[in-house]
Amino acid sequence: MRRVSFRLPADEKEELLDALMPLLPNGVRERTVEDAAIELTTVAAAPPTRAALETAAGRVLAAWEERDVPADWRQRRARFGGGAFLVGERVLVRSPWDPPAAAGVVDLVLERAGGGFGSGSHATTRMCIELLLGLDPVGGAADLGCGLGTLAIAAGRLGWGPVVAVDRMDGAVAAAHENGARNGVEVAWEVLDLESAQVPLAELVLANAPPPVHARVADALRASSASARTRHVIVSGVVPAELDGVAEDYAVAGWTATASLVEDGWAAALLEPAGA
Numbered sequence: 001m002r003r004v005s006f007r008l009p010a011d012e013k014e015e016l017l018d019a020l021m022p023l024l025p026n027g028v029r030e031r032t033v034e035d036a037a038i039e040l041t042t043v044a045a046a047p048p049t050r051a052a053l054e055t056a057a058g059r060v061l062a063a064w065e066e067r068d069v070p071a072d073w074r075q076r077r078a079r080f081g082g083g084a085f086l087v088g089e090r091v092l093v094r095s096p097w098d099p100p101a102a103a104g105v106v107d108l109v110l111e112r113a114g115g116g117f118g119s120g121s122h123a124t125t126r127m128c129i130e131l132l133l134g135l136d137p138v139g140g141a142a143d144l145g146c147g148l149g150t151l152a153i154a155a156g157r158l159g160w161g162p163v164v165a166v167d168r169m170d171g172a173v174a175a176a177h178e179n180g181a182r183n184g185v186e187v188a189w190e191v192l193d194l195e196s197a198q199v200p201l202a203e204l205v206l207a208n209a210p211p212p213v214h215a216r217v218a219d220a221l222r223a224s225s226a227s228a229r230t231r232h233v234i235v236s237g238v239v240p241a242e243l244d245g246v247a248e249d250y251a252v253a254g255w256t257a258t259a260s261l262v263e264d265g266w267a268a269a270l271l272e273p274a275g276a
Contacts, residue, residue: 003069003076005041006053006061013038019056023048037062043069043076085121087129091154096182106157110148110179124208124236127261127268129154131234132206134259134270139203139229140164144194145213145237149176149187151206156185164200166192199224205233208268214238214246222253236268243267 008016010032020040021028024047028040047066054061069076084094092101093108101107128151137159143152145167152165165187167173173191180187192200194213199220207217214235221230233255238246240262247257250271260269 001043001045001069001071001076002047003041003043003065003067004047005039005063005065006050007033007037007039007063008057008061010036010038016057016059019058020053023053023056039063085126087126088133090133091129091158093125093129093150093154106154108150108153108157109182110150110153111175111182112148123264123266124268125150127263127266128206128208128234128236130261131259131268131270132158132204135204135232137161139231141204141206142166142200142202143187144199144205144207144217145209146176146189147172147208149179149189151208152176152187153180153183153185155204155206156180156187157183160204162186162188162202164188164190164202166190166194166200168193168195201230203229203231205230207233207235207237209237211238211242211246211249215249218249218253218255221250221255231272233271234268235271236266238267239265240267243269247271 024042026042026044028042030038030040033039050061050064084092084098086092091106091108093110096109096111132154139160141152141155141160141163143155143163143165146152146165147167149165152163156163163185165176167176168191170191173189177189180189194209194216199217201220201224205217207214233250235246243260247269254274255271256274257269258272260267
């Protein structure tokens with residue numbers, strides 16, 4: 001197998017990809033290498049030549065590199081990475097086949113299985129972790145709609161505890177349980193449908209979920225005596241156009257947004273008690 005990588009100007013990426021993709025049927029992996037450049041990588045038994053790609057692009061392809069690589073993608077991942085996400089320079093979310101985190105960086109190793117969401121590849125997960133990094137860990141955490149367990153595990157590794165995490169999918173909870181063990185984090189994992197069951201609360205609530213779930217969480221914060229100990233709610237799983245409506249549900253319960261993020265067409269916010 002051959003691995004080919006090159007760089008394109010970020011502001012011309014879409015136009016150039018339209019010209020290049022017919023020659024790259026195996027697809028490409030992209031990463032931002034600097035503000036004005038995107039690195040594209042493709043792997044194939046017989047990739048197109050540099051001349052063919054440059055002819056299609058109508059320009060020289062900068063930083064061209066081509067080399068033989070193992071056929072097994074796991075070996076390639078261990079050698080080159082490409083599936084890991086560094087959040088806030090403090091937390092690395094990666095698969096077992098990616099290179100480990102640098103010294104001083106929290107290393108979260110997640111195996112995607114069980115149909116679960118939240119491996120770190122999605123913007124909502126990354127934004128939730130970024131907001132989490134701004135909080136001092138005081139008390140427990142509840143991950144509502146935990147998927148593969150990324151947020152619950154991150155909270156545990158950052159010092160929150162005890163941690164409870166729920167999801168309505170059996171397979172996701174089973175995979176999350178394995179991920180928790182892989183990362184040495186104790187979490188009370190539970191299969192739970194948040195649209196009908198009682199919503200668990202803690203000092204920190206992590207809700208990366210669609211608007212109907214947020215409405216249920218807001219109701220729980222308003223009605224439950226357990227909500228008195230909740231100090232922070234991190235919400236995501238919504239697009240920017242939905243965030244105002246979700247924030248209104250929480251506002252009725254006495255919560256207000258103190259920080260917000262938008263990435264790749266998704267939104268996240270940190271909520272705290274109004275007037276706190």
